[in-house]
Amino acid sequence: MLIDFRVKNFRSLRDEQVLSLVAAKDNxxxxxxxxxxxxxxxxxxxxxxxxxxxxxxxxxNLIKALQYMRGVVLESATLIQPGQTFAVQPFRLDPSSEKEPTEFEVTFVLDQVRYQYGFSMTSKRIVSEYLLVYKAFKPQQWFERHYDSDQDKDVYDFGTGLKGPKTLWEKATRPNALFLSMAVQLNSEDLRPVFDWFARDLVIFNEQAPLNTQFAIQLLKDAESKKRICDFLTTADISISDIEVVTDKVPGQKVHFDLTAGKTELRSEEFEESRLRFTHVTDQGKAVFDLDDESNGTRILVFLAAPILDILDKGLTLVIDELDTSLHTLLVRELVRLFHRPEINRRGAQLIFTTHDTSLLDAPGLFRRDQIWLVEKDTSQASTLVALAEFSPRKNEALGKGYLSGRYGGIPFLTHHSGEVD
Structure with a gap:
């Protein structure tokens, strides 16, 4: 489970912002x-x-910050080349911030052990990196790294909790690579769970990482998974009784390399291509439709239901930007409630999402106050993340109306034709 995420000096997030999933002392x-x-x-x-x-x-930007942190962890030791710079974007409307490093930190629980991992970076290098592990109430510092500009080198401090050839890992870590990533590449078993949390346990969907339709198609080829997806669609009041995966042979071309002759040639080959067929059943009869015949909302729901059910099974953390895009508010509520049902969410899966759907705020029994967060920009165009609970709304307060009236912030200032600003 994700405990909290901290970010500073990333795009519009100039000052440190903290998204916490720790439950308040509220029954x-x-x-x-x-x-x-x-x-x-x-x-x-x-x-x-x-x-x-x-x-x-x-x-x-908050979602992109977590996504960027994940990307650096997964790619800095393998895809980033020596001397290559990062495309990190600090807050650019403040000259002092533009020169400062960008900072990331996550704290999460894995197998009842709490990990606190973070690093700071510029476009040229990793400036600092650290890992604290809470196997007991008191943390163990497994490693800490910082750049000494006077010596122009990274200085490391290792704790006794981290086992393995640490000197070898240190020497192999480039200035533009994370020690965590490099050590895992060199077979650190102790650090593997932290790396794998980013690689496997954290799933992010946004414009940069759209829904993977092939993943849904693969699940739909499994009879049990297909039944669960169809059952969910029925619960969502969509009249789809069956989804068939049809595999066709389609002509194509493939490049072949002849190393002996030292030439390449283009050969015609057949490739497999999968498409979906939807069976709709009503009181008046049934019909079969192709994917293109379905509404955009139904397509999104099908391709979203598959990974969500898989995430619930595995107890992962799912982060989605604009969950309500093309989905009716009642469908969004049903998706959220899946994570709130202990009989379905048996392994502690989490859902973090951005939305404009204010009707969710007043949906009976959908959210506690500590589950709602608000983002707004100040006069310097820096974004601020605030928990709704900090405004201490009454338990019977109409949150949607209060939000739209600007009581909690997080809404746009609209300029009328008269030039007056609300």
Missing amino acids: SLSDTNTLSTGLKAVPRMLPSAAIYGANASGKS
């Missing part, structure tokens, strides 16, 4: 809207969090 909806960790320090976590804000307020 409301505790059976459905909180998860037990088995840890004394953070006994209960939240299975979901909704992030609101006006267009261009910085909601998407």
Whole structure:
């Protein structure tokens, strides 16, 4: 489970912003809207969090920041070449911030062990990196790295908790690579769980990482998975009783290399191509439709239901930018409630999403106050992330109306034709 994510000086997020999924000391909806960790320090976590804000307020930048951190962890030791620079973007409307490093940190629970990992970076190099591991209440510092500009070198401090050839890993780590990533490439078993949390346990969907239609198609080839997806669509009041994966042979061309002759040639070959066929059943009869015949909302729901059901099975953390795109508000509620149902979410999966759908705020029993977050920009165009709970709304308060009236922030200022600003 993700405990919290911290970011500083990334795009519009100039000052440190913290998204926390630690449940407040509030007994409301505790059976459905909180998860037990088995840890004394953070006994209960939240299975979901909704992030609101006006267009261009910085909601998407928060998702991109976590995505960027994940990308550096996964790619810095393998895809980034020596001397290559990073495309990191600090806050550019403040000259002092533009020269400062960008900072990331995540804290998460894995197998009842709490990990706190972070690093700071510029476009040229990693400036600092550290890992704290809480196998007991007191943390163990497994490693800490910082750049010494006077000596023009990285200085490392290792704790006894980290086992393995640390000197070898240190020497292999380039200035533009993470020690964590390089050590895992060189077979560090101790650090593998941290790397794998980013690689496998953290799933992000946004404009830069759209839904993978092939993943849904593969699940639909499995009879049990297909039944679960169809059952969910029925629950969502969509009249799809069956989804068939049809595989066709299509002509194509493939380049072949002849190393002996030293030439290449283009050969005609047949490739397999999968398409979906949807069976709709009503009281009046049934019909079969192709994917293109379905509404955009149905297509998104099909391709979203597959990974969500898989994420719930495995207990992963899912982050989605604009969950409500092309989906009716009742469908969004049903998707969120999947994470709130202990009989379905047995392994502590989490859902974090941005949205403009204010009707979710007043949906009966959908959210606790600590599950709602607001993003807005100040006069310097820097984004600020604030928990709704900080405004101490009454338990019976109409949150949607309060949000739209600007009581909690997070809404746009609109200019009328008269030139007056609301």
